[in-house]
Amino acid sequence: MRKLTFQVAVAFFAFLALLAGLVPAAEPGAAGKKLRSSSAGKDLEADKLKARAANRKLYNGVYQASLLQEPKDAKKAFAAAQKKMEKANPRDAGDAAIGQALFQRGYLAMETKDYKGAIELFEDLVKRFPEHAYADDALYQIGYIYQHKLKDYDKAAAAYDRVAKTRAYRSRENAPKVQLMNAQMAAQQGRVKDAMTNLDDARLMAQKQRAERKQTLVPSYYEQQASRLKSFVARNSSGSGGKDQALTLYLKGENQLRQGKVRQAESNFNKIQKKYARSKLADDAAFGLAECRRRALKLDAASKLYAEFLEKHPRSEYAPLAKFRLAEIKRVAGDTEAAGKLYKAALDDISRMVAEGLKKKPPISRDEISPEIRRVLELSRDRMMEMRRARMSR
16 A cells, blocks of 8 residues: 555656656657647748748839839849848749749849849749749840840850750740741851751741640741741852851841841941842842831931832832832822822732732642731721722712
8 A cells, every 4th residue: 555655656756757847748759749740840831831932922012113224223123122131031942933023133234234233133033943933034135135135146156055955945935936046146147057946946946836735727927037038048048158148148137127226227238239230139128228227217208219129129028018118208298199009919929929829839828928917907907998998978
């Protein structure tokens, strides 16, 4: 009985000691540890998602405000926002808002002509967030800066190649786009074989993307662009120095005109007219010069050049576009009768081109007409309908 009483007393005092913290508690079992670890992991994930949502809200607010700010002020605002985001959600490689802020900073650096700073920011985005939705765009912008701003074509091609050759980016829209850019650079440098290879890659990439997305049977924009540029280069390249030089000058001029560099484009088109007047690109250069005058708002000079172009090259592929441009100038000047005739002539030219295309092997369908000509088709019809309504309402 005494023994039992003694054991009960020992047990009672041990219990009191445990409550007082005098005796360490037993270690939890494996199941307890796992439960605590799981609970902590869920809490961390919940905190991470909460931080991402807050960062996304912050980014959206800064972005909306930036639309009304000067680029230098917007750049500072995004830098401050990114700092807050990083502090709120450190070491989270999946926080898209931080990557977006980096991209906006890079883009605004471009706008303020801080090209070195822009490249560093875009590279930081790609390094830290390689699977980000803007990662391939960042590489494209790096290539664009090197190609168009710094004139370092080797580094531009290297940046474009990183998009085309990275598996994660090959299914994105920029993949065929960068191959087109590489092709344009190669053609402008007289590397016709490389240009053809890039154009084939661009077309196949775009074709594969369209098939994977189960999109329309109509070739995509990049497929059409690659096919047309390949046809253009093949048609105007001979492998001999003179004519290939004309091709190089023309592609440079066309690219400059697209960027709004009218004087430089005009200079290259004039060189073709003077040095390579008998080349296959004579009509292309003549049309390019008329476009330069129009872009410079010298409409009388443009009208004269369009008219001369149509007289010398009535069956050129640019004929419907030249007639449409001339019709637009006439319409704005109030000569609706002449404009109407030119709109109709442009439509007739397009119908002829489609009919001739269908006879070719392989046939060229209406869907493969260039975007510019397709736009002429739509606008010419609209303009004629507008003028018809105006006559009826008098």
